[in-house]
Amino acid sequence: MQPEEALNSCHRRQRTLHSHQRAKLSASLETKVRMRVWTAVDLCLENSIILNDRLDDQNMHVVVTCTEALLQAPGLPPGPSSGCPCSLPHSESSLSRLLRALLAARSSLELCLFAFSSPQLGRAVQLLHQRGVRVRVITDCDYMALNGSQIGLLRKAGIQVRHDQDLGYMHHKFAIVDKKVLITGSLNWTTQAIQNNRENVLIMEDTEYVRLFLEEFERIWEEFDPTKYSFFPQKHRGH
């Protein structure tokens, strides 16, 4: 894989450094991107909470890892990275852990997400759909219309998506895996949020929390049934 492809396929993102903080990127990637600093989320408590990495003044770029190995094996359980020759690190990262938690789904995945534009997370959801996992997505009508949203791709792939038609935001950011694991927190599923923001994600196997969030999902799912949409004033047809 060429560096440019690695850049695109791994969706490396960066943020601008102050002039005195500029860090050197590898020469193969430097020409394609502005000088920025890498950040990422990281897992702080095994299988329980993801908090973002803070910047280390001595090591200003925390490199986002390649997640191709996780995402290129439809039908196979997620395994350790292998075989990808791209120039990104292939070690574990918080994104890879989040992907792994999702890709563990065997029967169902409920997503209730204000914003969903991360290509890697989008590919993971499509992989699960291809594997026969029942995927349902609830999202916000405003954000899904923006460029970069994954919602159109998910719908094109045959995944059920419902959205609000409210003025308020559908601001949840949670996922439920196999009706057993709840993934929730501050993180919108965008590359910006994953790589640039300070965020937290909880991954909980607590039965009561899962039940409550699942109830919330089903409630919203029913409410957002497209047959109930009312974009236009109801017409009174004579007969």
Add this chain to the structure above:
Amino acid sequence: MQPEEALNSCHRRQRTLHSHQRAKLSASLETKVRMRVWTAVDLCLENSIILNDRLDDQNMHVVVTCTEALLQAPGLPPGPSSGCPCSLPHSESSLSRLLRALLAARSSLELCLFAFSSPQLGRAVQLLHQRGVRVRVITDCDYMALNGSQIGLLRKAGIQVRHDQDLGYMHHKFAIVDKKVLITGSLNWTTQAIQNNRENVLIMEDTEYVRLFLEEFERIWEEFDPTKYSFFPQKHRGH
């Protein structure tokens, strides 16, 4: 208290109804606001999780309650509503429960909030500061500059506030009460979010979660030390 004052002091918010959904507001308030539908958050699991109310088609306006009783008693423990003659309901609501969880603080309150513009939550934080609780606030530099932010009022009251100077967002939305209770979720502390959005808030007394979020708070607090700010290129002074 006159209806107009109640409207202002209780910061009632609404959202626009579709024409066929218009619900009647009480006559005393109707002239001041557009026709909208009330929503609110509600507590689903005792002292553990707050999820927003869904709209009920049979009862389109879920009325936000008055929280004056909680907020007008500096030096006293929070108690049941009494004495306020305003026209809003004085029953328990999710906002009042969130306020109660915060006002339970006796020694310390750490706030790490992307957005903070709710006047009621702002007053609660100021009350705690007046009571001698050590309050520290971390927020996002972009949001705090917007109209309606509570950050300026908190600073004016003598409360310590630190903010990022990053391009990425400080996107956490959590509070830690007395280093024992963690309040976290999707909810930004804005009236819009409290009353119009679908949101979730977890209130957890789990030692391990509190410890991890407190560590995250202390890490960010140190990093956002104003003496480390570098808005301008560093000058090399000769001597």
